[in-house]
Amino acid sequence: MKFTEAQLEFIQLWGNFGSQWGINKTMAQVHALLLTSEDALSTDDIMESLAISRGGANVNLRELMVWNLVYKTAKPGDRKEFFVAEKDIWEVAKRITRERQRREIEPLMHHLNRLKNVDEADPQSLNFVKTITDIERLVGRMNKTSDTVMKMEENAFFGSIIRLLK
Amino acid sequence: MKFTEAQLEFIQLWGNFGSQWGINKTMAQVHALLLTSEDALSTDDIMESLAISRGGANVNLRELMVWNLVYKTAKPGDRKEFFVAEKDIWEVAKRITRERQRREIEPLMHHLNRLKNVDEADPQSLNFVKTITDIERLVGRMNKTSDTVMKMEENAFFGSIIRLLK
DNA sequence: TAAAACTTTCAGTAATTACTGAAAATAAAA
DNA sequence: TTTTATTTTCAGTAATTACTGAAAGTTTTA
Structure with missing residues (x-):
């Protein structure tokens, strides 16, 4: 099984599991994506990977930050915000x-x-x-x-x- | 605070709490109603107390029985089925x-x-x-x-x- | 200061979930 | 067996939830 395939499957799994436990599905998917990404991702990366809108990406990222599961980081020479998940x-x-x-x-x-x-x-x-x-x-x-x-x-x-x- | 008032409030509370944890709201409300009812209730009792349809009452009662949280009982001289909740x-x-x-x-x-x-x-x-x-x-x-x-x-x-x- | 890059907001709408109500099925009584 | 009482099912629909996309807001650069 290829990595990207496994990652996508994990994202679906985590999303479904989350929604069964009262956690917003997309929020759980964004979380899953970040958990399984080595590098920090931008809003655009997340929009593309999960095929969601800018609004959705933004709202769910900020909610994940409220939960303290995701942090903002900066990349030198880039004006965008990047996001990483707590991995522990x-x-x-x-x-x-x-x-x-x-x-x-x-x-x-x-x-x-x-x-x-x-x-x-x-x-x-x-x-x-x-x-x-x-x-x-x-x-x-x-x-x-x-x-x-x-x-x-x-x-x-x-x-x-x-x-x-x- | 009157009993019926408190009971209704508990039913709302339990319903909301359930739905936050991925448990069907109406199912949680039926459960709350039975938990706080001394006597066994019929489908009609439940329909009336919660203002829900016969279909909804039936489906949720049967689901509660699958979860082993509610049992059927019979009352002598009555053809209807009555329901009680596990109280422990x-x-x-x-x-x-x-x-x-x-x-x-x-x-x-x-x-x-x-x-x-x-x-x-x-x-x-x-x-x-x-x-x-x-x-x-x-x-x-x-x-x-x-x-x-x-x-x-x-x-x-x-x-x-x-x-x-x- | 203005333009560009990026983020946030939210009204409208799509997707999901679960309820309604009536008809079909089943069970009990006559 | 027929009638009556009761339960079950499910197509249609209501309610809820959360997403989209564009406009407004913010920050950075020049």
Whole structure:
């Protein structure tokens, strides 16, 4: 399998995977392209590779920068902006986790907590508050856990303990 | 806050949260409705509560049953089917995880593995294979590790060790 | 300061996704 | 078996999401 062929397939794969997890397909494709490109790419390079418009390329690149997955760089003697992706996959995972936590989990937790102020006189409230509390606990825990997992995997001692349990 | 008010708000919240994570919004809403209903509900109950069509209710209920999050029950003297949700949130989380793993992670891993057969003569393949391998390792590990850590969180001894790291 | 090079914005529109509603299928009752 | 109750299916369509392309904005060069 030729490199360019494999790269294109990876871009499709990552795009589809991303959209199944609520991440914009094109954004995931731009990310995949940059992840698998040695050199920094310009907006025009990306437009050409993915056959997307200038607007689309620009918006998705800037969004990737908000997520801290892509950086701007400059090439001497060239006026254009060039883009590179963070290549350390652990860092990528951590930053995606961090961003989703900030955008989605925190507001969710806040809303859930508010919903516990339900009128306790209603007999149905008992089950309701239990469900909400359980979800809160679960989400809170999973949140911490993903963090913990990352830290532990990075730590030789705990990493080896975890591996024993698998 | 009245119960019905809180329940409706929860249904909206869960629907939005679901759709941000690639889960059909209506399916998440039906799930939320059943999670917060003491009694089993009929298709008509659900159509009315969520203001959706019979077709939509039916399709989403059956999908929830495929995910193992909802069961059919019967009421004596009633010909209709009634539905209840699994109320143990831990079970809910495990089943969602299991289903997504089966549908998405496994195919992803398979595709990634295939992409490692890239022509090694191309100098760009080196970075490519490393990226693919890193992603494979990360996804595989997160999969196993989240399971392990969730179990450990429930375990007094390891739980306390983990808490030291947070 | 003006022209050129490049980036950003956004109204209009394309693509995707999932719902509606009615007809067909199935199951239960008479 | 026929009638009635209920569930399932799916073509058409609505809703959502995100892209296009051109104009406006910005920065650099001369």
